[in-house]
Amino acid sequence: MNAEIIAVGTELLLGQIANTNGQYLSKQLMGHGVNIYKHTVVGDNLPRIRQAIRLAATDNDIVILTGGLGPTEDDVTRNALAEEYGLNLVYDQQALDKVEAFFQSRNQSVSDANRRQALHTEGAHVFQNSVGLACGMAYKHTDTWFFLLPGPPHEMKTMVEKEVSPFLDAMNESRDFLLSRVLKFYGIGESALEARVHDLITQQTNPTIAPLAGQDEVTLRLTVKTADPTDASKKLDELEGAVCERCGSFLYGYNEDTLFSSALDYLRSKGWTLAVAESLSGGLLGASFTDVPGASDVYVGGAITYSNEAKEKQLHVKTATLAQHGAVSEACAEEMAEGARSEYRTDIGISLTGVAGPDTQEGHPPGTVYIGIAYPDKTYVYKRRLRGDRASIRRRAVKEACACMLEVGDER
């Protein structure tokens, strides 16, 4: 089954937001064995939505539209579908009850504009919106299924999870699955990685293997098409084995893994605890670790010491060290990491000090970063020269700190 995803919203064409709904829906549909051949974004404009519907219907079994189901005058996606195929719009009682209850509970009267959120084309299957007011729908016209889903990502995702996924499963009983496994690499560039697996890329047809440069990282996507899930896993295992013979030392995780979840998994496997000492990253390293659910059995906390005074008072960095070497120095990184370890009473301390920019600091250009990894018996310090703007340098610095910690762990 082929599908196109049409996102409706002038705010997308004006660049106010990115089309993350398209990204999410692609992933979801792939899991249902649906091939996505196109994403389209059009504005809140009835004739243009109709044109997009018309074009998409000629090529696809499924057309998903997101956005334009709300209460305002520029929300016209339902109308576009209805006008294109001469359909009537009718109210869904359950959705209408929800709209009315919502406003009654706030002692407000319900406007007709708000009631419109409960409309669907006659004969459609209605998807209820458990976190918002606009209902969604599925409607089959000749050979094409149209899905209309709300635009706000939270509402759209909840509706997909609760209502659309089961519906897709039910309508699509026999099919080939597309199963993907994403291998995640850090510390090797895209072209170097691709060169190492070039023979696999050219020889393989099923599974396929596709490199993708991510943010500071590279991934390889292995995708197998098959009707048999067991066979799929086996084929992916074999290909992964071949990949790892060529560049396994850079592999840190799979699919949704991040450098931070992998680092926490590593520390957890050793039974170790962790504290951080952050200067240029200002809390981003701690935030990245605690972004991972269940971080608290490993991660204890840390000190954000943006000022020199805080470095001295909170982490016992020596006044002489700061005077002699400055805050952007190997010595300072070393004392910060040790200070985090001792103050927070953990097995490991990681420190980050350097220059995020845009200005130079102590004569060092933006991107100069020192990373300290304190073990009970020894402290390791790495110097890095990172490229990019302030946000990139900070983002890369915390990833690099994580990678250094894993590297020290491997070497000890």
Add this chain to the structure above:
Amino acid sequence: MNAEIIAVGTELLLGQIANTNGQYLSKQLMGHGVNIYKHTVVGDNLPRIRQAIRLAATDNDIVILTGGLGPTEDDVTRNALAEEYGLNLVYDQQALDKVEAFFQSRNQSVSDANRRQALHTEGAHVFQNSVGLACGMAYKHTDTWFFLLPGPPHEMKTMVEKEVSPFLDAMNESRDFLLSRVLKFYGIGESALEARVHDLITQQTNPTIAPLAGQDEVTLRLTVKTADPTDASKKLDELEGAVCERCGSFLYGYNEDTLFSSALDYLRSKGWTLAVAESLSGGLLGASFTDVPGASDVYVGGAITYSNEAKEKQLHVKTATLAQHGAVSEACAEEMAEGARSEYRTDIGISLTGVAGPDTQEGHPPGTVYIGIAYPDKTYVYKRRLRGDRASIRRRAVKEACACMLEVGDER
């Protein structure tokens, strides 16, 4: 002038990444007076790229394609344009020299695949790539200009800034500008905001006024179309004045402002310094403040106290407080904020403690958050019940802390 943006890349259709290039280019083109009517995403597939080119050319003065200019076999955007219009591909000497120098400096031989990155259709204007190897190009076929730009966002953005923007300026001498101003609101929902400015939305045609629900925030985009920049600013000022009469108390900033940059600006205007004490946010509040360039004159640092032991040792939260009220409590938030202030010797301390989830903690459901704002003479504590998953709760908690701090400042 009308334009369509076509992003080429199977990784986009598979949902591995979002089409942020479309977002960026929309913003840029709007600044050049170009109206974007459509975004399209197609895979690395020659016939489908040709079809997208063909469809876009019928409706648009400008068609921008990003991606598919690299060295791998699935990079076929140039070929698609050349085949569609029967054009020859030729090498650009400057781009070719750069490719060869790149590999020579690494003592590697240059493959033909890599040389392809210097190809363009005969007669095109070539855009050099100062941060990568694939050159871009502009080519006019009958009445449509085609722009081919690299897919990696960093390369694409640099090329647009350095080469494409001046080219667009030169080709488009007389035109209307579209000038936008974005007003940013926090603490009011989209529908409530829209209701307050409904009369303006329906009455205004130039400038227009458009609400957009962002992440936890709402914005109003005021857009004026005019040939005269001075007139544009004046019209936007007038409309902003009318908006602020209706909901100015929720306005916190403009365009690229964030709650955090606004909070730092506020503290800077008072000459005050700031420290944080973070539990559930794990460093995210500090990271959000230090994401703002120049934060260091206000923001000193803070303690990430994920464990109770760290709360006691680093922030002097009393053992009795934790035993009696727990870490998720008004009393703990109060002592944390005061501890941050005294330990980091700042004017203001902000604390965050609560439950990010997914599990309950001390019997409190995810989303239970206490925010402390310590002033020299008084500490204010707010309780919030935030909705969403772990990441949303953390993100909202730090924004809410920032908003509480601004609110206290207003009230004192």
